[in-house]
Amino acid sequence: MEKHIQTTADHWIKLLVFSLVMITKVHGKNISITILHSAVSKGAVCLDGSPPAYFYDKGYGEGADNWVVYLEGGGWCANTFCLEWIKHFSTFKRSQQKDFRHILDPEQTNNPDFYNWNRVYVAYCDGSSFMGDVEAISPGTNLTRRGARIFDAVMEDLQAKGLKNAKNAILVGGSAGGMATIYHCDGFRALVPNASRYKCIADSGLFTLADKKDLIGYEKRVHRFDKLIAFHETDKYLPKSCTSKMSANLCHFPENVVRDIQTPLFIIESSYDSFQIQTGVEPGLPYNETTWYDCATELKFCTCPQIQSMKDFRAVFLKTLQEIAKSSKIGMFVHSCHTHGHFLNLHGWNPSPLLQNKTIAKVIGDWYFDRSFFQVIDTEDVEPKNCWQQAYKKD
Numbered sequence: 001m002e003k004h005i006q007t008t009a010d011h012w013i014k015l016l017v018f019s020l021v022m023i024t025k026v027h028g029k030n031i032s033i034t035i036l037h038s039a040v041s042k043g044a045v046c047l048d049g050s051p052p053a054y055f056y057d058k059g060y061g062e063g064a065d066n067w068v069v070y071l072e073g074g075g076w077c078a079n080t081f082c083l084e085w086i087k088h089f090s091t092f093k094r095s096q097q098k099d100f101r102h103i104l105d106p107e108q109t110n111n112p113d114f115y116n117w118n119r120v121y122v123a124y125c126d127g128s129s130f131m132g133d134v135e136a137i138s139p140g141t142n143l144t145r146r147g148a149r150i151f152d153a154v155m156e157d158l159q160a161k162g163l164k165n166a167k168n169a170i171l172v173g174g175s176a177g178g179m180a181t182i183y184h185c186d187g188f189r190a191l192v193p194n195a196s197r198y199k200c201i202a203d204s205g206l207f208t209l210a211d212k213k214d215l216i217g218y219e220k221r222v223h224r225f226d227k228l229i230a231f232h233e234t235d236k237y238l239p240k241s242c243t244s245k246m247s248a249n250l251c252h253f254p255e256n257v258v259r260d261i262q263t264p265l266f267i268i269e270s271s272y273d274s275f276q277i278q279t280g281v282e283p284g285l286p287y288n289e290t291t292w293y294d295c296a297t298e299l300k301f302c303t304c305p306q307i308q309s310m311k312d313f314r315a316v317f318l319k320t321l322q323e324i325a326k327s328s329k330i331g332m333f334v335h336s337c338h339t340h341g342h343f344l345n346l347h348g349w350n351p352s353p354l355l356q357n358k359t360i361a362k363v364i365g366d367w368y369f370d371r372s373f374f375q376v377i378d379t380e381d382v383e384p385k386n387c388w389q390q391a392y393k394k395d
Helices: 002-021 037-042 081-088 147-160 176-191 218-232 274-280 289-297 304-324 360-368
Strands: 030-035 053-057 066-071 097-099 118-122 168-174 197-203 265-273 330-339 375-377
Touching: 037 147, 053 147, 066 147, 066 176, 118 147, 147 176, 168 176, 176 197, 197 360, 218 274, 265 274, 265 304, 265 360, 274 289, 274 304, 289 304, 304 330, 304 375, 330 360
Parallel strands: 066 118, 066 168, 168 197, 197 265, 265 330, 330 375
Antiparallel strands: 030 053, 030 097, 053 118
């Protein structure tokens, strides 16, 4: 049993790292790291005690007073699993430079709407979607659980650099950072009091609950956030609009809170989200953790029953997304590619999967500047598609 648990953890970490670095440099210049040593005295430190960090490229011209702040993802951790997780996310082991791409890209041809804005990539090192805040150091592991303090410390430093004077602002994040964006969205508004236009974008951050009668693996999905609350005490940062109606662990599922968000929100998702499928779905027996991991990573390794498990997930996820889409405040771009994350992937911006013959870059630019609203969900009955080599076209 112990060996099986360790193998599962190893696969999960590998999938997280794979999602973050699957495609490396495409375009964008090297941006130097800013290590926030001053945050240490405030107790705003990573799991291993290292200071928080971010990468910042200063805006210019018409974009000098505009800001896009991106929150990195990377899953979650609790208890001793954090000892393995932090090995990949510690500031002490970070690269000193980062290539900015897609919505952070400094090239106008690749990023026509936001290329000259102040662009920030906030490093993720707390394992709680920037929501934990526990004063005591974890006994036995010496881990510090201060994700919310990290978020506050980084934002305070950015405000001193001009964020507080932003005329236009976007908070965006991917995966666990996408979930963090959802939960920090309304609160971030107070940090940009002069912004005439402020919106949020969650990229692959809508982790679905799905009722036990609709999709197997319900207990596994709920238990994930039970552990997060117990270890990081994230429940104190969950919206009261949700916790007044249901338990805190259920309020960790964004589908239960997004319609209460006051700020305009855009959701980018794949109905065949590879990370959610790998970690939140339990295919029927015969079942092997290794082969399911291989399938969820590369479609060519999937059996017919495994493909059916993916289609079962998709049917339930689409039902959830269609319910959320009843809100006119929420924009959506939901395609059918087998992938997780967009803003850090090769085919996640321009080019990207297409809906109504539009790329994600085009849709986001039009939505942010109120040129047109976009809320499209691809509901066509299709098999999962590998979109890394060729963007999936949906007319």
